Amino acid sequence: MxxxxxxxxxxxxxxxxxxxxxxxxxxxxxxxxxxxxxxxxxxxxxxxxxxxxxxxxxxxxxxxxxxxxxxxxxxxxxxxxxxxxxxxxxxxxxxxxxxxxxxxxxxxxxxxxxxxRAELLSRPGVAIVGSRNASAQGMQNAAAFAHTLSGAGVTIISGLALGIDTHAHEGGLRGAGGTVAVIGTGADLVYPRRNLDLAQRIAEQGCIVSEYALGLPAMPANFPRRNRLISGLARGVLVIEAAAQSGSLITARLAGEQGRDVYALPGSIHATLAKGCHALIKQGAKLVESADDVLQELSWLGMPAARPDDAAPVDTPLLAVLGHDPHDADTLAARSGLAMGVLMGELLALELAGRVERLPGGLFQRCK
CATH class of the missing domain: 3.40.50.450 (Rossmann fold)
Structure with missing residues (x-):
């Protein structure tokens, strides 16, 4: 269907x-x-x-x-x-x-x-979330991280809020990976209205998605609930600036419950907006200082920027190993002799090129 x-x-x-x-x-x-x-x-x-x-x-x-x-x-x-x-x-x-x-x-x-672009919902993505009242440095960091990750073919997922979300989307639009906005209203509405222009650009170049019925206005209870989709669509969640009681910590908690990686950007011990990130790091989130740290954690470091229409090498040995049946990563690593990090990088490149499909349950299958 x-x-x-x-x-x-x-x-x-x-x-x-x-x-x-x-x-x-x-x-x-x-x-x-x-x-x-x-x-x-x-x-x-x-x-x-x-x-x-x-x-x-x-x-x-x-x-x-x-x-x-x-x-x-x-x-x-x-x-x-x-x-x-x-x-x-x-x-x-x-x-x-x-x-x-x-x-x-x-x-x-x-x-x-x-x-x-509905296809972005199934492509490898990282969620970037943080404070609505972010500092200038925090917003610059969000845009820079998003731009670098998107340039490596990673889709940036966020919630269209002001502050960190806004700049994460802006950075995502500047790279090949694009961006997905998960919103807490009906898909025919834009909240906040200050992001009307950004939402239009995302609808044209990226993807806006909502689980809520058309016409449903912004309601406080909807936004914490939509956070499970922000983390659920992503392979990892990066928190940039969050106060101790920030809603971004809800997204991070949900990510952990869903088995996703959680990353946090540290800040000054005197900064209120760093306290949430420091709390996450104490709880086991991975401290990152650059976008390369995130890519390395995801075994994607060094992957060249890729667009959906880029062709993967037709003679890669991994395609022969895949055959035409679904396999998990452990099986592919054993058959190919590749280290897990190298294997995941090659699989992602093939996935972005449309040669491999990631199936539920962590399985991979050759497309063509």
């Missing part, structure tokens, strides 16, 4: 997903359990009440058995109109293009609303 776009059957397909999304009491975890048990949404809504009760509470099962709520119908009309605009798409949990790293987290969103 492909991302939902405006074709003959999309209204019916999208209606089922939106109906499921708007059933009270059905969040990402319950939705995933229902999908695992019954299959696609039409099968869920046609399931017997007793069977539904085996997966969700009786009160929720009764709501599933009711006709579609008006909000689902209004959202369907709004979403179909939104999908008419170039570059807009909706990804569901059943789509082949759904970001594989998000499938690894405990509560992946049922739907992702995407503006721009």
């Amino acid at each position: 492909h991302a939902i776009a405006t074709t003959a059957d999309t209204a019916t397909e999208l209606a089922g997903w939106l109906r499921l999304q708007h059933v009270p009491g059905v969040g990402p975890v319950a939705a995933r359990a229902l999908l695992a048990r019954f299959g696609l949404p039409p099968h869920i809504f046609s399931a017997p009440f007793d069977a539904l009760r085996e997966v969700v509470p009786a009160s929720v099962a009764r709501l599933i058995a009711q006709p579609p709520r008006p909000v689902a119908n209004s959202q369907l009309e709004l979403t179909l109109q939104w999908l008419q605009r170039p570059g807009n798409a909706v990804l569901t949990l059943a789509d082949a293009g759904y970001p594989p790293l998000l499938l690894e987290i405990a509560d992946p969103p049922l739907l992702l609303y995407v503006r721009g």
Whole structure:
């Protein structure tokens, strides 16, 4: 199945997903359990009440058995109109293009609303987060780190907030890796409004993604929740300037729970905005002083800048080792004789060139 776009059957397909999304009491975890048990949404809504009760509470099962709520119908009309605009798409949990790293987290969103280059959601990325009230030096560091990482083909992921996020996106746009903005409103809105121009450039050159229904305004509870997607889409999270109670520490905590690496940029012992980073380092985050430190931690140091249309060497021995079946990194290292760091660097270069696909569960498969 492909991302939902405006074709003959999309209204019916999208209606089922939106109906499921708007059933009270059905969040990402319950939705995933229902999908695992019954299959696609039409099968869920046609399931017997007793069977539904085996997966969700009786009160929720009764709501599933009711006709579609008006909000689902209004959202369907709004979403179909939104999908008419170039570059807009909706990804569901059943789509082949759904970001594989998000499938690894405990509560992946049922739907992702995407503006721009949806393929960036599945490319190797690093999240850069930090204070909204960052210092001039902190913002310069965010832009510089992002520019260097993006120049090495790494996608920069952040949250479109003022301060560190803004400059991380700016740096990401300047390199081959591009940038992804994970937002806490509907994908048809921009918050904060001061980043309207930046959001437009990201939609044109990078990617904006949201799990929230179209038209949903900024609400305080949405932003901590969207942080799990910032970390979930990334292979590592870099924190640049964070006070002791910063929201960036939530993202770092979620990253640790999701098995992602956490990096922190140290600062002066007298600086309030360094205290959060120092706390992370004490808790085991990796201290970094340059973008090369991050690349080295990810075994990507020395990888040349690459664009999606760059061709990988056709005669690389690793492609022959891969064959056409999925393999994990340990198996490939044993077969190729390559050190793990060298192997991961070659795999990333091949992935960026479209020759290798990273599958859920840490597997790699040759594409062509």
